[in-house]
Amino acid sequence: MIRISNVQKAFGSVIVLKGIDLTIEKGELVCLIGASGSGKSTLLQCINGLEPIQGGEILVDGISVHDPKTDINKLRCKLGIVFQQYNAFPHLTALENVALAPRVVAKRSRAEARALAQKHLEHVGLGDKGDSLPSQLSGGQQQRLAIARALAMEPSYMLFDEVTSALDPELVGEVLETMRLLKSEGMTMVVVTHDINFARESADRVAFLCQGEVCEIGTAEEVIDHPRKEQTQKFLRREKRTPLEIVKSSVA
């Protein structure tokens, strides 16, 4: 369980998070939606300690992320994260990308790490791409590689930070498919997304963030189809006007 209580975060004088409270239960998929600059991505990076916080506390399985006494590297093994930009290590092949952390962080043997990497590459549908360099893969394949790399540490939670935003429209589908697969296997997921349709279909709960606060939270049906707050309604009206629908229909 991830328990976020009263988290405050500022970049210099700009306050990004103004006291966020959010609890993510085991096995749940929670989507964070909201306008650009509402603090969604920042919150996600706070959860695995990549960003320091100025107030409040984040507990992952009861361990405080920002406590200086916490072994953050050990805790991060529980929290896989995939970012918006493709960031497969460019000097390593797909297989080496996935095998690196199991070998050097989890201290598995070279052969064990490679076998594990191959298993996770197959899991995301890249079983035959092990010897390819990231530069030889498409954007969608690189994002699936990033997912496999995170999964290879066998995390209890997966965090997704707008993983489809940088992709060509025709490549969005394969990445979302992989995420649905993880969801069906019972992975606990926190997904920052602009894809309202994905949120509606897949999320157990949706949280709408607005100006550094959780403005509205509930099931997808409550928040997306019957929003109560005015800001949520305004945001969703704007989002639905975007060419997302066109994109989706061309993918299907």
Add this chain to the structure above:
Amino acid sequence: MQFSFANQGLAWSDAYFLAQGLLNTVRLAAAATLVGTLAGIVLGWLRTVSVTARIATAPFVDIIRSVPMIIQLILANSFLSILGFGASPFWFGTVALGAWMSAVTAEVVRAGLLSVPLQYRKSARSLGMTGYQELLYISLPLAFRTGLAPWIGLVLSLIKDSALAGVVGYIEYMRSTQILITRTHETWLLLMGAGLFYFLICYPVSRYSRRLERKVRV
């Protein structure tokens, strides 16, 4: 009565003398490259991680990079001699050239490390790697790719600058050529020969680096 020196013209024994000079040049260049590069990597890394280290090492880097090598060699030699260090000319040369190499390599390493996109470093840390593991497995290999070509340029510079080590009494290739010129007055032949051999040392280095660059390109 006419004076004549013995062995005034070039003799075969001079080839042996030159070969020794050539070997000394290679030895000095190799030692200074090794010392300078290792020190430069550490210095360059230090300069990226700590502001204090950057400020503290700035005078060293700036002075060494901006003062002509020949002045540094002479000053270092006099200074060390006054202090009573009786090291061999080989070590004076290695220290002076190695210090230069470390300063310029440090800047190449620093630029290489700074060019590693933040997202790769973040990804590495998010997988649970420590800062050192990230440096070892991600940042340094990527910085190596950016820094290889400029670093090879520095090595070639160093090989040529080693010709100045003659001023501290080290008989490297250039010095041995000069000694022969003084005796035989065969200036053209000897200098062309010296130029050719410097080329023969440097060219394989640059060829090899081009192959290496092609291999590690990402």
